[in-house]
């Protein structure tokens with residue numbers, strides 16, 4: 001995907017901010033530890049001075065001395081971890097953290113350190129997180145990055161699902177149903193690269209559909225997949241503008257269209273809220289069918305019951321979904337209301 005210079009700079013500035021934030025946080029942890037466990041400061045100083053000595057020895061080519069220093073440093077590091085552990089701190093407490101360990105928050109994985117900012121995009125070694133940042137910028141979907149910080153498997157709670165609220169048509173409680181739904185989502189994630197499954201998550205407003213979708217997005221983003229999240233309204237807006245807009249906008253829209261067809265996971269949120277017409281029907285079919293053919297997964301969430309879905313869209317769309325998507329029904333009391341009135 002091609003970007004303008006200011007867009008590249010915007011993404012690279014975000015990386016600088018991440019690096020700065022992580023270094024500042026490490027500094028704060030060091031200050032805390034050095035004041036509570038002074039012996040660790042001495043170990044750190046010794047490690048630093050050994051590193052300087054090691055550089056000298058490697059220049060001099062004294063491999064025995066170098067080996068000796070390596071062994072010393074190994075013992076010093078072990079002593080440091082032991083001291084941290086005795087005082088109740090995790091072993092990596094004094095290690096610099098990265099948002100993306102794969103590229104160490106630089107955005108690209110390359111040994112070509114001569115690359116300047118403009119050439120980074122031309123490099124074949126852009127990190128997956130850079131590609132995702134491009135997608136986020138192109139589709140202005142920064143919202144999902146914020147959403148997945150709040151809504152992910154570590155914050156998901158079954159407490160919002162009632163054990164006494166029973167759906168008569170399937171005869172199980174909202175609580176048991178949520179357990180089944182999460183299990184389907186976990187399988188979807190586990191098999192993502194092998195089975196290319198698709199999910200249709202359906203149910204009333206406020207029963208956790210978007211939350212579940214965000215849980216999946218978070219897991220797949222952190223395992224280096226490119227995820228595009230669009231509401232049905234945004235999706236059809238892009239498809240419509242691509243079809244009917246004037247030539248000068250076509251390039252950007254074509255890029256977006258290719259992304260919709262080719263990203264690892266396409267999430268279409270709130271299907272059924274848009275006005276249905278023959279154009280929408282043909283475009284939705286195109287996207288769904290193309291991604292099925294190329295084995296690329298889709299998650300659709302909708303408030304429509306299955307019966308309405310079949311009335312809302314053409315027979316060929318419904319049959320593609322019915323035969324190729326795993327159905328995940330969600331129900332219960334409105335979670336947003338429950339959260340709002342929680343003590």
Ligand SMILES: [Zn+2]
Nearest residue numbers: 100103127129
């Ligand atoms: Zn990265």
